[in-house]
Amino acid sequence: MNELLKNLTEAVGVSSYEHEVRLLILDLIKKHVDEWRVDAMGNLIALKKGTGASGLRVLVDAHMDEVGLMISGYDSNGTLKFETVGGFNDRTLLGKVVQVGPKKITGVIGARPVHLLTSSQRDSVVKVDTMRIDIGAKDKDAASEKVKVGELAAFVTKYEEVGNCAIGKAFDDRAGCAVLVELLRSAPYPFDLIASFSVQEEVGLRGATVVGFDANPDVALVLECTPAYDLPTKDDTSPNVALGKGPSVYVMDGVTIQDPRLVSHITKTAVSHNIPFQIRRPGGGGTNTATIQRTQGGIPAATIAVPGRHAHTPTMMINLEDYANVVKLADAVLRSLTQELVKRN
Ligand SMILES: [Zn+2]
Numbered sequence: 001m002n003e004l005l006k007n008l009t010e011a012v013g014v015s016s017y018e019h020e021v022r023l024l025i026l027d028l029i030k031k032h033v034d035e036w037r038v039d040a041m042g043n044l045i046a047l048k049k050g051t052g053a054s055g056l057r058v059l060v061d062a063h064m065d066e067v068g069l070m071i072s073g074y075d076s077n078g079t080l081k082f083e084t085v086g087g088f089n090d091r092t093l094l095g096k097v098v099q100v101g102p103k104k105i106t107g108v109i110g111a112r113p114v115h116l117l118t119s120s121q122r123d124s125v126v127k128v129d130t131m132r133i134d135i136g137a138k139d140k141d142a143a144s145e146k147v148k149v150g151e152l153a154a155f156v157t158k159y160e161e162v163g164n165c166a167i168g169k170a171f172d173d174r175a176g177c178a179v180l181v182e183l184l185r186s187a188p189y190p191f192d193l194i195a196s197f198s199v200q201e202e203v204g205l206r207g208a209t210v211v212g213f214d215a216n217p218d219v220a221l222v223l224e225c226t227p228a229y230d231l232p233t234k235d236d237t238s239p240n241v242a243l244g245k246g247p248s249v250y251v252m253d254g255v256t257i258q259d260p261r262l263v264s265h266i267t268k269t270a271v272s273h274n275i276p277f278q279i280r281r282p283g284g285g286g287t288n289t290a291t292i293q294r295t296q297g298g299i300p301a302a303t304i305a306v307p308g309r310h311a312h313t314p315t316m317m318i319n320l321e322d323y324a325n326v327v328k329l330a331d332a333v334l335r336s337l338t339q340e341l342v343k344r345n
Contacts, residue, residue, distance in 0.1 A: 002320065004028070004181060005166055006159040008174040012099065014068030014152040015085050015200045018042055021064040025177060025197050032185045033195070039214065043207045044197040046184065053190035056339055059217035059299075060183065060193060060330070061208055061288050062176030062224070063201035066169065067312050069098065069133070069153040074144055078137035079110065082153065086202030090128040092313035098133060101151035107135040155314035164244065164320050171316045173201065175306040175323055176223035182327045189334055198288060205291040212292035212299060219262070219342050220292045220301040223330060225318065226250070226280055228307035239281075241307040244319045246276030247326045250303040255286035256293060262302035265341055266333050275329045280305065300342045304330055 013021035022044050026036065029046055036046040044064070067086030074080060080100070094111040110132055133153060137143035157169035180195055194215050199207035212220065226248050230239035241248040249266050250258050270277040293301040306326050309317040 001161060002166065004178045005168070005175065005323070008178050009157075009159050009168040009170050012104070012154040013064050013066055013170070014154050015065040015203045016042075017152045018064040018199045021174070021177070022197065025064070025181060028181050029184045029195070039210060041207050041210050042199040043211050045211060045215070046195045048184055048188065048193045048195065050189045050191040050193065054337075054339065056191040056219060056337060057215070057217040058189070058191050058193050058334065058337065059196060059212070059215045059220040059292065060180055060334070061196045061198055061211065061220065061222050061292065062180045063173045063198045063207065063288060064177060065199055065202050065207075066154065066172070066174070067202050068155070071100065071133070071147055071149055071151050071153065073149060074140045075132060076140050078139045078143040079132035079134050080107065080143060080147060082131070082133055084128060085152065087312050088128070089313065091125055093128065093131060094126060096314045097156045098153040099156050100133065100135060100153040101147050103146075105135055105146055106156070107133040107153070110134045157315050161320070165317050166320055167315060167317050169314055169316065171306065171308045171318050172225040172311050173223070175225040175308065175318055179223045179306070179323070179327050179330055183331060183334070186331060191337070193334070201288055205286070205288050208288035209291040209295070212295040216296045217299060218339070219337060220289070220299050221330065221333065222287050222289045222292065222301065222303040223326070224287050224303050224305035225308040225311070225316075226285070226305035227311035228309045230309070241278050241280050243307050243309060243317065244322060245278045245307070246270075246322060247329045248278050248280045248305040248307050250280050250287065250289070250305065252282040253285045253287065254283065256290040258289060258302040259293070259300040259342075261341055262300055265337070266302060266304060266329070269333045269336055270329055273328065273332045275325050275332070277329065278307075304333070
């Protein structure tokens with residue numbers, strides 16, 4: 001059992017409420033970094049001093065937050081209304097168990113029993129604004145005593161391993177956080193490495209916007225978990241990335257073109273180290289690279305990701321070999337970074 005992934009994914013950290021994850025990570029890295037601090041937004045920024053062989057300033061980022069729900073009101077029957085925090089496919093929410101607020105009160109996103117549905121109801125999608133969280137409160141007053149408006153709810157998903165794969169919640173981006181923890185625990189790099197475990201990515205790359213500006217690095221590497229859409233479909237479309245085929249390398253997404261010199265460095269490094277990799281099919285989505293790349297005078301930045309099925313739902317799946325290969329690839333990419341590589345002529 002990968003305890004690092006288990007502990008990181010079972011911790012709760014819906015955007016803006018990342019402190020449980022932050023404390024856990026701090027505990028994991030404290031002995032392996034030279035300095036650390038938490039900024040005003042809640043980003044955890046650590047410095048791992050290098051050997052001094054290179055003067056580069058390198059930032060490696062992974063976001064701590066996960067998608068979840070925010071309580072927005074009560075119905076007279078004691079159920080909780082909610083808004084989503086981060087992007088969701090509404091139909092994945094029904095019937096899921098959640099933990100609400102700081103007391104982690106258990107609730108279920110209620111669904112009407114199938115026996116009571118008319119045939120047209122059975123065929124239609126239930127909209128998220130008609131869903132409610134049931135915490136077993138007898139009425140509105142009882143509900144408001146237990147849970148306050150503005151509190152957040154996270155999914156309850158136990159980490160499990162099946163064969164080469166792991167099932168759990170929030171691999172996006174605790175898988176990236178776990179990779180970054182492993183990098184910090186390894187031998188010093190030639191340069192000072194600034195690690196950021198950032199907040200509020202899922203609501204618009206907000207934490208990394210502050211970190212990128214503040215760190216002003218020469219190069220940035222973002223570690224992510226990217227959606228793998230690789231299960232058979234009616235149209236038999238080729239997958240964007242597939243589980244088990246190695247680290248996924250971003251080239252272009254909905255908001256960024258990755259630094260081509262870094263992309264080429266990543267793929268060449270993978271080939272020379274015999275690490276499998278796959279180019280993520282260009283289009284859609286976005287990572288913290290977008291905001292880090294465009295801060296200060298511009299920062300060369302790129303993203304390496306662990307492919308993860310069922311992203312932005314209560315339960316995801318990753319392949320553990322892909323995960324291990326992202327650790328290997330990110331490590332090798334960093335160790336062979338040079339000033340030349342990112343110098344503009
Ligand atoms: Zn992510």
